[in-house]
Every structure is written in structure tokens, then in C-alpha cells.
Amino acid sequence: MSVFDQVKTNTGSAYIDTTGIFSASKNNVYGFHLSVIVVVLNVLYFHIVKNGENFDTMVIYGNGHFTTEGEFWNIELMKGDEVWIRTETNYIEGHLGII
Numbered sequence: 001m002s003v004f005d006q007v008k009t010n011t012g013s014a015y016i017d018t019t020g021i022f023s024a025s026k027n028n029v030y031g032f033h034l035s036v037i038v039v040v041l042n043v044l045y046f047h048i049v050k051n052g053e054n055f056d057t058m059v060i061y062g063n064g065h066f067t068t069e070g071e072f073w074n075i076e077l078m079k080g081d082e083v084w085i086r087t088e089t090n091y092i093e094g095h096l097g098i099i
Contacts (some may be wrong), residue, residue, distance in 0.1 A: 002046075002085040021084045024077035034085060035070040038062040045088035048073055051081055 003020035015022045024030060038044055038060050046058040048071075060069045075083060 002087055019084075021082050024079055024081045024083075027078050029074050029076050030083070031072065031074055032083060033070065033072045034058060035068065036060055038067045038069070039065070047086040047088065048075075049084050049086050050075060050077070054086075055083075 003017065007015060007017050010017075012025050014025050022030075022032075032048060034046060034048070036044070036046065036058070040062040041064045042062050044060045044062065046060070048055045048058070055075060056071075056073060058069065058071045060067060077083065
């Protein structure tokens with residue numbers, strides 16, 4: 001599970017910055033955006049997870065230079081549903097940026 005080190009907007013305190021989990025406060029469609037900058041030559045995988053099940057996967061092919069990829073998801077959630085970002089790599093270092 002990925003925890004972001006800076007939280008800019010957290011209306012309703014639905015994102016828990018110590019766990020990296022977003023918990024829906026009511027039934028609604030929520031938007032999630034992830035941008036990643038990669039400098040390595042490896043393939044990186046980021047999964048957006050809903051209630052423990054993979055919702056979608058973002059794949060980034062590093063080319064040894066700064067590579068930026070972004071993805072946006074609209075996800076229909078019921079009150080109490082949880083969403084988080086899971087990584088599948090050992091090549092991540094530094095901070096995870098801003099949510």
C-alpha cells in the first residue's frame with residue numbers, strides 16, 4: 001500500500017494519511033488521479049484497489065530518462081468502500097509525492 005507524504009485536499013477527511021486508504025463517506029462517484037515520474041529502466045506497476053480487489057493497473061515503462069505517466073479513474077463507491085494504490089515493484093525510492 002502506498003502512503004502519500006503530502007495531502008493537499010482531503011475534504012471530509014476521507015483519506016487516512018497514515019494508511020494510504022481512502023474511505024467513501026457516502027454513496028457517490030469519486031475521482032482519483034495518479035501521476036508518476038520514473039527515471040529507471042524498469043517496468044513499474046501501480047494498482048488502484050477497491051475493497052481489496054484490483055480495479056485497474058497503471059503500467060509505466062521507464063526509459064532511463066524522466067518519464068511521466070498519469071491516469072484518472074471515476075469509481076462508483078458505496079459508503080465505507082475503501083480505495084488505495086498498491087505498488088508491485090522494488091524499484092520505488094524517494095517520496096510518493098502529493099495526493
